[in-house]
Amino acid sequence: MVGQANVVQVREGLLLVNGGGRDIVAVRGEHASSEGSESGGIEFCRDDVEVLLNEKVKGKNKFDFKIRYDQMMEYVKKLKLCIKWFQEMEESYLLEHERLRTMLKSSEKRISETEVQMRYRTDELDFELAELSRTHTFLEEKLAKLESEKMMAFDSHRNEKEVRVALERTQASLAEALERTEQGLNRANQKIESLNASYRNSQDYNTGLQQYNSKLQRDSDSYKASLERLGQEKSVMIETLAMLQGKYGMLQDELSSFQDSKNDVLKETETLTSEVACMKAELQKVRDERDSHYVQAQALTAEVLHYKERTGRSCAELDTLTTKSNALEDICSSQAEQIRLLQHKMEAANDKLQMADLNTMESRTEFEEQKRLAWDLQNRIEDAKFQIMQADKLHKDLYNTILELKGNIRVFCRVRPLLPDNGADTETTVVSYPQSVELVGRTIDLTQSGQRHQFSFDKVFNPEESQEEVFAEISQLVQNAVDGHKVCVFAYGQTGSGKTYTMMGNPEFPEERGLIPRSVEQIFRSMKFLASQGWKHSVQASMLEICNDTIQDLLATSQVGGLDNGTAMTGKQYTIRHDASIRNTYISNLTIMNVHSVEDISPFLHQAAQCRSVRKNQTNEKPPKSHFIFTLRISGVNESTEQQLQGVLNLVDLASTNPPSNGSCGDQLRETQVSDKNLSSLTDVISAIAKKEDYIPFKNSKLTHLLQPCLAGDSKTLMFVNISPDPSSVDESLCSLRFAAKVNACEIRSIRARQTNAHPTDSRLSYA
Ligand SMILES: Nc1ncnc2c1ncn2[C@@H]1O[C@H](COP(=O)(O)OP(=O)(O)OP(=O)(O)O)[C@@H](O)[C@H]1O
Numbered sequence: 001m002v003g004q005a006n007v008v009q010v011r012e013g014l015l016l017v018n019g020g021g022r023d024i025v026a027v028r029g030e031h032a033s034s035e036g037s038e039s040g041g042i043e044f045c046r047d048d049v050e051v052l053l054n055e056k057v058k059g060k061n062k063f064d065f066k067i068r069y070d071q072m073m074e075y076v077k078k079l080k081l082c083i084k085w086f087q088e089m090e091e092s093y094l095l096e097h098e099r100l101r102t103m104l105k106s107s108e109k110r111i112s113e114t115e116v117q118m119r120y121r122t123d124e125l126d127f128e129l130a131e132l133s134r135t136h137t138f139l140e141e142k143l144a145k146l147e148s149e150k151m152m153a154f155d156s157h158r159n160e161k162e163v164r165v166a167l168e169r170t171q172a173s174l175a176e177a178l179e180r181t182e183q184g185l186n187r188a189n190q191k192i193e194s195l196n197a198s199y200r201n202s203q204d205y206n207t208g209l210q211q212y213n214s215k216l217q218r219d220s221d222s223y224k225a226s227l228e229r230l231g232q233e234k235s236v237m238i239e240t241l242a243m244l245q246g247k248y249g250m251l252q253d254e255l256s257s258f259q260d261s262k263n264d265v266l267k268e269t270e271t272l273t274s275e276v277a278c279m280k281a282e283l284q285k286v287r288d289e290r291d292s293h294y295v296q297a298q299a300l301t302a303e304v305l306h307y308k309e310r311t312g313r314s315c316a317e318l319d320t321l322t323t324k325s326n327a328l329e330d331i332c333s334s335q336a337e338q339i340r341l342l343q344h345k346m347e348a349a350n351d352k353l354q355m356a357d358l359n360t361m362e363s364r365t366e367f368e369e370q371k372r373l374a375w376d377l378q379n380r381i382e383d384a385k386f387q388i389m390q391a392d393k394l395h396k397d398l399y400n401t402i403l404e405l406k407g408n409i410r411v412f413c414r415v416r417p418l419l420p421d422n423g424a425d426t427e428t429t430v431v432s433y434p435q436s437v438e439l440v441g442r443t444i445d446l447t448q449s450g451q452r453h454q455f456s457f458d459k460v461f462n463p464e465e466s467q468e469e470v471f472a473e474i475s476q477l478v479q480n481a482v483d484g485h486k487v488c489v490f491a492y493g494q495t496g497s498g499k500t501y502t503m504m505g506n507p508e509f510p511e512e513r514g515l516i517p518r519s520v521e522q523i524f525r526s527m528k529f530l531a532s533q534g535w536k537h538s539v540q541a542s543m544l545e546i547c548n549d550t551i552q553d554l555l556a557t558s559q560v561g562g563l564d565n566g567t568a569m570t571g572k573q574y575t576i577r578h579d580a581s582i583r584n585t586y587i588s589n590l591t592i593m594n595v596h597s598v599e600d601i602s603p604f605l606h607q608a609a610q611c612r613s614v615r616k617n618q619t620n621e622k623p624p625k626s627h628f629i630f631t632l633r634i635s636g637v638n639e640s641t642e643q644q645l646q647g648v649l650n651l652v653d654l655a656s657t658n659p660p661s662n663g664s665c666g667d668q669l670r671e672t673q674v675s676d677k678n679l680s681s682l683t684d685v686i687s688a689i690a691k692k693e694d695y696i697p698f699k700n701s702k703l704t705h706l707l708q709p710c711l712a713g714d715s716k717t718l719m720f721v722n723i724s725p726d727p728s729s730v731d732e733s734l735c736s737l738r739f740a741a742k743v744n745a746c747e748i749r750s751i752r753a754r755q756t757n758a759h760p761t762d763s764r765l766s767y768a
Pocket residue numbers: 415416417419463493494495496497498499500501502506616655656722
């Protein structure tokens with residue numbers, strides 16, 4: 001539009017008239033000619049016109065009327081030409097104006113057609129988005145189910161593997177024990193066999209000994225009988241000898257009697273002597289025989305004794321051997337019992353092993369099956385991940401498009417509950433919420449002095465709506481920052497309207513956490529989720545206050561420590577700078593903290609919240625107005641897709657607006673009574689944007705300068721207008737709502753469109 005509009009500029013002494021890109025007149029007045037039209041081709045420049053208008057009458061004689069008349073005629077002619085030229089130019093202007101009007105109409109028609117198409121496309125995109133999110137949810141559920149199945153399969157496989165390993169170990173230990181027992185058994189069997197052999201030998205020997213003993217016994221008895229017989233024979237012989245000796249005496253007597261008959265008797269004596277000698281020899285023989293028998297009997301007795309002794313020893317040995325044998329038999333039988341038990345156990349273990357082997361085989365086949373399934377699932381997961389990534393990208397793009405279609409500045413209104421502690425009448429409220437379907441949740445009515453004012457916003461939160469419900473409405477915007485966009489959320493409103501409660505929450509109750517802690521949590525949650533898609537994020541945080549148009553760094557340790565009195569100063573200079581495209585803001589000397597988890601930043605947020613709350617409650621002196629700005633810079637890199645993102649989330653708790661001095665609030669934004677320079681600058685900036693002015697005074701205050709990329713770039717800005725339903729605050733509430741309505745009507749020109757018209761560092765912006 002602007003590129004085709006009529007622009008008249010004086011450049012290097014040339015008067016240029018641009019009409020749809022072609023020059024109408026562009027010649028110098030010095031060389032004016034009448035070719036082409038009545039004034040056709042006459043060229044005038046500003047100097048020429050100046051010279052013409054200032055031309056004085058030439059000539060020495062001022063009473064030479066002829067010359068003066070000629071000069072005047074010449075002058076009048078030039079003037080006529082000049083006027084003619086101006087008329088022609090005006091006509092061409094009118095023509096051009098008409099042409100442009102027609103173009104404008106056709107453009108408007110085109111725009112309305114485009115709008116219809118856009119609406120149609122938006123519906124289509126909404127439908128697609130719903131479809132995609134349904135698919136996304138379905139895929140996520142499927143993925144979770146498959147994951148859990150996979151985990152269960154892994155678990156059962158692991159358990160089976162453990163059981164199998166334990167069984168294999170038991171089997172090995174049982175086999176070892178069996179082997180040891182078998183070896184022991186063999187040794188015991190060998191020992192038993194050798195003992196049996198020695199027992200048998202001993203028994204044989206014993207039997208032999210017993211037989212020999214009984215033989216000896218029998219021999220001894222026979223020797224005893226023969227000895228007795230010999231004794232009897234000896235006594236018979238001794239008797240015979242005594243008888244023979246008696247006989248010898250009688251014979252001797254007979255010899256003496258028979259001396260006479262000596263010859264006869266001598267003969268008889270000699271025979272008898274020989275007979276005696278014979279008998280003596282016989283006796284000696286019997287004696288010798290008797291002695292030898294006696295010696296033999298003694299030897300036999302000794303031998304019997306010896307045998308008896310040996311037999312006794314053999315019996316004792318036999319007894320010990322029998323005891324030993326019995327003990328060995330006992331051991332043997334107990335070992336046999338043990339062996340039987342072990343064999344039984346081994347059989348059971350073998351059965352178990354076989355079962356385990358079977359189970360293992362089954363598990364192995366099942367595992368192979370599961371592995372294949374897992375592989376399939378992995379592939380499907382990869383596909384699903386890819387699809388999710390695609391869907392996610394599409395979702396992000398669609399969401400961004402939707403946000404852009406909704407408008408880059410949006411306004412949410414939040415009404416705090418009546419606070420009974422302040423002595424307010426909990427029944428009386430000046431706000432109400434129209435209940436018709438098309439207005440519910442988007443419109444608020446405020447009654448002032450019996451007059452009802454209606455305001456519509458992108459969303460209206462009533463006092464019953466919780467912090468969680470409020471955050472749910474901005475969570476997509478926070479996600480937009482993770483997706484690499486610039487996002488700014490600020491809370492605006494009168495004192496005690498609930499700005500800090502909305503942004504920070506109530507530090508004493510976790511469920512009353514405000515948007516700032518919830519946003520930090522969501523960002524880290526989202527980063528964790530996106531890590532599974534190959535994203536690596538880093539987050540940097542800064543926290544500052546603008547107090548009396550001075551920046552205070554809340555993350556500088558000394559600063560945080562000194563927040564209590566609100567006057568802590570580090571003496572450092574904090575200068576705000578934007579890069580050439582006004583997309584990124586830098587503040588010199590400001591502490592930037594690398595944040596890796598919610599816990600890294602929570603203590604600082606908690607401390608800042610407590611310090612602000614303590615400062616507010618200092619009733620003895622009026623606390624200075626301060627704007628709290630918490631910034632998170634989120635950088636993301638995806639190595640697999642080679643994407644890089646740089647998002648910024650600014651969360652701002654603005655200082656309170658002052659009550660209107662005259663008790664009423666007009667339509668003009670400047671009438672919102674703001675003593676704070678930053679707030680007044682913000683209203684000026686918003687006002688200028690709303691009026692589509694060329695010059696936007698961003699640099700008039702630190703706050704607007706800092707938020708310039710959010711208010712003028714392709715960022716998404718959300719303003720919370722906080723109001724109190726208290727009748728005593730009705731004037732302030734009306735002012736806040738009017739200001740919010742103005743903001744709601746603003747449009748931020750995209751940076752791409754803006755760059756075609758103005759230099760990025762120039763704050764003069766053109767709004768079509
Ligand atoms: N939605 C809400 N639900 C419950 N209590 C709330 C709500 N909004 C505000 N309050 C309470 O109202 C009081 C004032 O709120 P808060 O301090 O947030 O106001 P403020 O706008 O930040 O005030 P100031 O500008 O003076 O700092 C606090 O006690 C807060 O707990």
